[in-house]
Amino acid sequence: MRVLLPLPVVLPLIGAALSIRAGRSRVIQRVISLSVLTAVVGVAVAILIAVDDDGVVSTQAGDWYAPVGISLVADRFSAIMLVTASFVLLAVVVYAIGQPGAERNHVGFQSVYLILAAGVSAAFLTGDMFNLFVAIEMMLTASYVLITLGGRLDQVRSGMTYVVISLAASVLFLVALALTYAATGTVNMADLSVKIAELPSGLRSGLAGLFLVVFGIKAGIFPLFFWLPDSYPTAPSPVTAIFAGLLTKVGVYAIIRTQTLLFPDVLPTWLVMVVAGTTMAVGVLGAIAQDDVKRILSFLIISSIGFMIMGMALFTVAGIAAAVFYMVHQIVLKTGLFLAGGLIEHAGGSSRLSRLGGMVRTAPVVAVLFFVAAMSLAGMPPMLGFAAKFSLIDSTAVSRQWWILGVAIVVSFLTLFSVAKIWIGVFWAASDDEQARPDDAVALAARNAPVMMLAPTALVVAATVVLGVMAGPVYDYCFRAAADLIDPTHYVSVVLGGGG
Amino acid sequence: MAALAACLFAIGTYLLLQRKLSRIIVGLALLSHGANVLFVNSGRRGIPPLIGSGDPADFADPMPQALVLTAIVISFGTTALLLALAYRSWLLTSDDEVADDVEDRMVGARGFGDDVEVTDETLLVDEAEMHEFETHEFETREFETRELES
16 A cells, blocks of 8 residues: 555656656646556545545655655545545646647646646645755745746736745745744654653744744735735646645645644634635625626635634634535535636637626536536535535534634625626626627637537536535545644654554 | 845835846846745754765754755746746737736726716726727737737
8 A cells, every 4th residue: 555655646746757867748748647647546436445444654754764754645635635636637637638829738737737736736745844855845836937937927916926925935835934944843743742741832933923923924824815816817727726726725725734633722813714714705895896707716715714714723623624525526626617617718719707798698518617617616505515514614613713704604605696796797797798709609619618628627516516416425534634633643643654 | 045035025025026027037036035045044054964974963954955955946937937038928018017917907997987076087098998908909919819810
């Protein structure tokens, strides 16, 4: 079992190297990407099954023992994140292959995409804070390239903001690591969880706050989110979809991992609650003000991050289980929504609400896909969104955090309002621009999306429905994952014991 | 050493807050140097940790040095990427300034127009900005097509 652990990181890296070698042939590059990512999905599922049956699995690179060596650890939380992430990575690469345009013809796209995949897997699997830094850097560097791949003026401008903010966050991360190392003499997470508990409480809260800020910038929580809605919409749709689905969630993953494993009960609950509440509210209010499909969706990412932080802030098994469940839901859903947004842009020639209209007739399949995803986001049964949101609200009510419960419910209604705004603007309203409304059959056929774009979107959207129907087992799994997070003794003993 | 790190942080932060891209890049480089200096100092001091050269208890802690080496490589790579981006930005705008977000300004201007009274003047400003945005979009499109052709 332990031999499987490095594969989700190593396979994409090998694939990326091969992909550069095969730079002349786009077909070979695509075959490499598809086969590598399919293999990663398989490995991730195998890890998930093994971890759920036998508990935490850990391996040490180069047989250096735990506090010094590079540990890779998979527990239930990282396993389910890995499965979800590899699934959307595969779906999005199919979509990127199907989408016509200069981006997919770029020689570096496939290899950079695979490096991004390796970085995401490494971030989920690492058991070492410094490796988390390296993994996040790997993922971000790949994302810098992907976001500016077209080299257009708006891409360079917003990409610049994104890169500078991310680098400043990385410097802060390094500072936090330096201070942690100076205080404890280790960067291994399992080792840290034991040693940090012995530190004076002031130092502990300082470090916890520093890590919250660092990962908060990556995740886009309230006052640190401003770069996100600015930079995401300019990238090509498949790139935006994968960023929306994964990058911020890696930040949330890191927040949940550090706050549960390293700093349990260090930060005051009200502080994290206020951060969560403002993130939700500001995100959704920003979404209402926008006039562009991708920008509305970008602000809704921020809003959903608030929900996850709220679940974590409760610090009960039910709360964290709901947060994990909501994360799984959001990774799949946000990817699906942005893919559908890309289809809208493809069919309508623009992503601005004021220029689109009447697409319920011209692009009925896109309309159905978007409708299902949007209703899931708003939390309508029987979609996954309903189950995820219900578990969050339920755990908040059990913990008697009434004011944040009120904020969450109001924000949910506003979310419904903002997706309804997209729905009405894009699909129902008459178009202002006659050219953007192809009534004759010829133009309609010309604007029909390729199957390679429709199929992955449909697959991702269908996944939210299927997961919604099977919400019971998934939630039970998340509950077990959360129980592990709240009580990390098993995790610590497996990692420090040299692997299970 | 701590004072050195503090100096690097202070100068780096100051440069980061400038509007010129070149200064921002230098600022980020200084910031990451500051973090590296801080990190190297987080371990125990001592003699060079070579096996057989002395008592292991006197050795300097090699771990932070190894970690910082990785961090230096990463910051080197990202700085190079950032310079390439800045060069691209200079090619496109022949200017070193950080540009405003047009979309953001448009939303801002619209909200302002709704809240206050919608006079002809504010509408004019809106229209002008819209126009500016559209020509801007057109120009980038044109640039792209030229790029593709070449």
